[in-house]
Amino acid sequence: MNTGQYISAGAHLGLVAYVLLGGFFLSPKDSEPVHTQEVSLISESDFASLSRVETSPEVPNEAPEVTAPEVSTPEPTPPAPSEPAAAPPAPAEPAPEVDVTPAPNLAPSPDPEISLEDPGAGLPDIAGQRPTPRPVPRIAPEAVVNPEKTPEIADQVVPETSPDAAPAAEPVPEEPAAAPQEAVTEIVTEAETPSGMTQSPRPKSRPAAAARQVAEQKAQEDAAQQADDQAQRNADAAAKAAADAAAALAAESVSGTPAAPSRPAGPPLSAGEKDALRVAVSQCWNTGSMSTEAQRTTVTVGLSMNPDGTPQAGSLKLLSSSGGSSAAAEQAFQTARRAIIICGKRGFPLPADKFDQWSSIEMTFDPEQMRFK
Amino acid sequence: MTRFSGLAKTCAATFLVGLLSLGAFTSAAAQDTGPLRIDITQGVIEPLPVAVPDFIAQSAQAAEFAKQISDVIAADLVGTGLFREVPESAYISNVTSFDSPVQYADWKAINVQGLVTGAVSVDAAGNLSVKFRVFDVFSDGPLGEGLQLGGSTSSWRRIAHKVADVVYSRITGEGAYFDSRVVFVSESGSKQARKKRLAVMDYDGANLQYLTDDASIVLAPRFSPTGDRVLYTSYESGFPQIMMLDVGTVTRRQLPVPTESMSFAPRFSPDGNSVVYSVSTGANTDLYRMDIASGQVARLTNTPAIETAPSFSPDGSKIVFESDRSGTQQLYMMSASGGDAQRISFGDGRYGTPVWSPRGDLIAFTKQANGRFHIGVMRTDGSEERLLTASFLDEGPTWAPNGRVVMFTRETQGASGESALYSVDISGRNLRRLPTNSGASDPAWSPLLK
Numbered sequence: 001m002n003t004g005q006y007i008s009a010g011a012h013l014g015l016v017a018y019v020l021l022g023g024f025f026l027s028p029k030d031s032e033p034v035h036t037q038e039v040s041l042i043s044e045s046d047f048a049s050l051s052r053v054e055t056s057p058e059v060p061n062e063a064p065e066v067t068a069p070e071v072s073t074p075e076p077t078p079p080a081p082s083e084p085a086a087a088p089p090a091p092a093e094p095a096p097e098v099d100v101t102p103a104p105n106l107a108p109s110p111d112p113e114i115s116l117e118d119p120g121a122g123l124p125d126i127a128g129q130r131p132t133p134r135p136v137p138r139i140a141p142e143a144v145v146n147p148e149k150t151p152e153i154a155d156q157v158v159p160e161t162s163p164d165a166a167p168a169a170e171p172v173p174e175e176p177a178a179a180p181q182e183a184v185t186e187i188v189t190e191a192e193t194p195s196g197m198t199q200s201p202r203p204k205s206r207p208a209a210a211a212r213q214v215a216e217q218k219a220q221e222d223a224a225q226q227a228d229d230q231a232q233r234n235a236d237a238a239a240k241a242a243a244d245a246a247a248a249l250a251a252e253s254v255s256g257t258p259a260a261p262s263r264p265a266g267p268p269l270s271a272g273e274k275d276a277l278r279v280a281v282s283q284c285w286n287t288g289s290m291s292t293e294a295q296r297t298t299v300t301v302g303l304s305m306n307p308d309g310t311p312q313a314g315s316l317k318l319l320s321s322s323g324g325s326s327a328a329a330e331q332a333f334q335t336a337r338r339a340i341i342i343c344g345k346r347g348f349p350l351p352a353d354k355f356d357q358w359s360s361i362e363m364t365f366d367p368e369q370m371r372f373k
Numbered sequence: 374m375t376r377f378s379g380l381a382k383t384c385a386a387t388f389l390v391g392l393l394s395l396g397a398f399t400s401a402a403a404q405d406t407g408p409l410r411i412d413i414t415q416g417v418i419e420p421l422p423v424a425v426p427d428f429i430a431q432s433a434q435a436a437e438f439a440k441q442i443s444d445v446i447a448a449d450l451v452g453t454g455l456f457r458e459v460p461e462s463a464y465i466s467n468v469t470s471f472d473s474p475v476q477y478a479d480w481k482a483i484n485v486q487g488l489v490t491g492a493v494s495v496d497a498a499g500n501l502s503v504k505f506r507v508f509d510v511f512s513d514g515p516l517g518e519g520l521q522l523g524g525s526t527s528s529w530r531r532i533a534h535k536v537a538d539v540v541y542s543r544i545t546g547e548g549a550y551f552d553s554r555v556v557f558v559s560e561s562g563s564k565q566a567r568k569k570r571l572a573v574m575d576y577d578g579a580n581l582q583y584l585t586d587d588a589s590i591v592l593a594p595r596f597s598p599t600g601d602r603v604l605y606t607s608y609e610s611g612f613p614q615i616m617m618l619d620v621g622t623v624t625r626r627q628l629p630v631p632t633e634s635m636s637f638a639p640r641f642s643p644d645g646n647s648v649v650y651s652v653s654t655g656a657n658t659d660l661y662r663m664d665i666a667s668g669q670v671a672r673l674t675n676t677p678a679i680e681t682a683p684s685f686s687p688d689g690s691k692i693v694f695e696s697d698r699s700g701t702q703q704l705y706m707m708s709a710s711g712g713d714a715q716r717i718s719f720g721d722g723r724y725g726t727p728v729w730s731p732r733g734d735l736i737a738f739t740k741q742a743n744g745r746f747h748i749g750v751m752r753t754d755g756s757e758e759r760l761l762t763a764s765f766l767d768e769g770p771t772w773a774p775n776g777r778v779v780m781f782t783r784e785t786q787g788a789s790g791e792s793a794l795y796s797v798d799i800s801g802r803n804l805r806r807l808p809t810n811s812g813a814s815d816p817a818w819s820p821l822l823k
């Protein structure tokens with residue numbers, strides 16, 4: 001028994017040792033068959049390629065030499081694809097030039113339309129137009145500010161005749177003056193559109209609310225068809241947004257979340273949409289004629305909005321102020337009030353489908369950064 | 374297997390719980406609908422459009438004044454750089470009667486934000502009467518109550534300035550400065566043989582009047598707090614001496630300062646009862662204060678350095694002045710009774726001629742750095758230094774009565790260089806040259822006239 005057990009144990013140990021050590025020894029042997037596999041792969045795949053390889057040893061010699069250029073050529077190669085790709089941009093470049101000329105034409109009258117037109121104009125057009133309109137309007141408002149400053153500083157000579165000439169030209173361009181503001185609005189709405197699209201699936205499903213929204217949008221569509229171009233563009237934008245929202249709502253309602261009976265709040269405004277409103281108000285917030293004390297006074301103004309994006313003039317009220325006397329706060333409030341009314345008379349660029357998000361607004365006007373401009 | 378599947382279930386359950394709680398948070402956030410809050414920190418700085426239709430002439434005699442008065446009002450407002458006048462050619466509806474209701478929509482349509490209407494009448498005794506109203510067009514209402522001003526026809530410009538003062542104050546909420554005067558040194562002749570005489574004019578350059586002849590050099594005139602007297606430095610005796618001149622009677626007298634020393638750079642205290650000035654003996658210059666009525670003199674500084682250009686704080690408790698006690702010319706502040714002084718200017722370059730704002734919040738100064746001169750302002754502790762101008766030679770700032778505008782001397786380079794008066798807003802905008810018929814320097818702005 002013991003001898004048998006010893007023999008058995010020895011045999012097992014031998015087997016284990018063989019497995020362990022043999023494995024190590026076999027593994028290098030396995031590496032050798034790898035070479036044979038390479039050979040087999042080459043031979044099986046392309047016999048003709050072997051012959052070509054034999055015929056083209058010179059070519060590989062050139063190839064390594066070329067590789068150095070190839071490292072540099074990757075740069076040329078992208079240009080090469082870019083050139084075919086540049087063919088579409090090439091038409092796109094003349095297109096911007098064409099856009100620049102209509103921009104002034106459109107600018108004077110239908111500015112708010114333009115902003116709404118972009119969502120409604122369709123994606124392909126926007127894609128084509130984006131590169132060009134952005135630089136133009138953005139440069140414009142900044143440039144407008146700078147020329148005002150520099151001439152003022154440079155004006156060392158008699159002002160009395162020149163101001164007469166300057167305002168003489170201004171009353172006519174007043175609507176054009178509103179135009180660049182709207183142009184800026186337009187930019188942001190472009191940025192706004194994708195963000196609105198990305199967030200549209202977010203709202204929780206409310207089938208009843210969705211149906212009501214769709215009905216409203218259809219009503220708007222009907223009205224828009226009868227109305228002028230502005231209304232049409234508005235309705236297009238609204239209808240598109242409504243379609244997106246309805247699709248999202250329908251998709252979520254399928255998922256089974258129960259509907260809430262509350263009013264349709266819509267998704268929160270995206271950062272781009274808030275910026276659009278901020279920029280729109282900033283265009284008319286003229287802190288230059290404020291008293292020095294008022295320029296240190298921060299005021300918060302509350303207001304109610306109409307669905308068309310215009311502020312309800314009677315709803316503007318001073319909610320709070322800090323940093324100055326009551327007289328300074330009142331003056332700061334009046335300045336803010338003028339900004340909201342004047343720039344809001346054509347409607348702020350706000351998404352119609354999110355009306356409940358912006359039906360009530362609190363704007364805080366902090367002139368701190370304007371004092372040293 | 375069962376243990377692993379149990380672990381997998383636990384993980385999946387935890388994941389789902391996490392997912393659900395995440396969804397709950399987002400839906401809670403989506404349903405939180407308060408008012409939309411927006412912070413506006415950027416705006417524009419541009420002139421506010423105002424309209425000043427010609428005032429209604431209520432008598433034939435008043436016709437010539439009606440247009441002139443409204444023109445002066447508009448010029449005052451536009452001259453601040455804070456307003457621009459919408460020309461009459463742009464008007465949709467004109468003002469035909471002082472009491473007719475304002476057509477706000479017509480003014481809104483041409484973007485007029487402030488509207489000034491008025492009427493002018495001249496009675497049989499030749500007294501001019503002007504009544505006016507200010508309207509905030511976008512509030513659909515008047516800005517304050519209507520006012521009526523009266524005076525002789527010869528003072529029509531002052532009346533117009535006073536109307537503009539009211540309009541300016543009501544729209545900006547700031548004190549005004551149109552009904553004020555400027556005393557300065559009128560210069561003529563070449564740079565080598567320049568003749569100087571004291572002159573006074575309205576803030577806009579009108580009604581120029583000479584106070585002295587050009588027989589001797591005069592320097593650095595300063596108005597009294599009430600605007601009725603002027604202190605200046607005269608070389609009448611061949612030696613710099615401080616003179617005090619009554620503007621109304623154009624009579625002058627010398628302050629009782631010891632005649633063997635050179636005294637200069639005088640300035641009134643805010644109560645008008647005492648004068649602070651510099652006295653130079655040898656290479657040393659120190660500050661003194663004299664009670665005008667008694668002639669009693671107190672020495673304020675006692676250092677081997679040069680102290681000069683003193684200026685009181687509006688409450689009369691402190692004096693800011695320039696001194697080179699640190700090696701370079703810098704600004705210092707001390708109690709009005711003298712004593713230790715704290716340096717408040719620490720930038721590069723040399724600082725001089727500090728002047729305390731009538732509002733008390735800022736100090737204007739001349740700064741020389743990198744070969745150029747600047748007019749600047751800083752807070753009274755030396756912080757927030759802001760240079761308003763830069764040129765070959767800018768110096769000698771003086772404050773408008775409302776503390777928002779600074780006037781100073783700018784001299785051009787070269788032998789034919791001429792000096793002129795300029796004004797600039799404390800924001801650094803609206804640099805303007807004052808119309809003077811000859812060279813001008815050393816301006817001092819009066820307070821608002823009574």
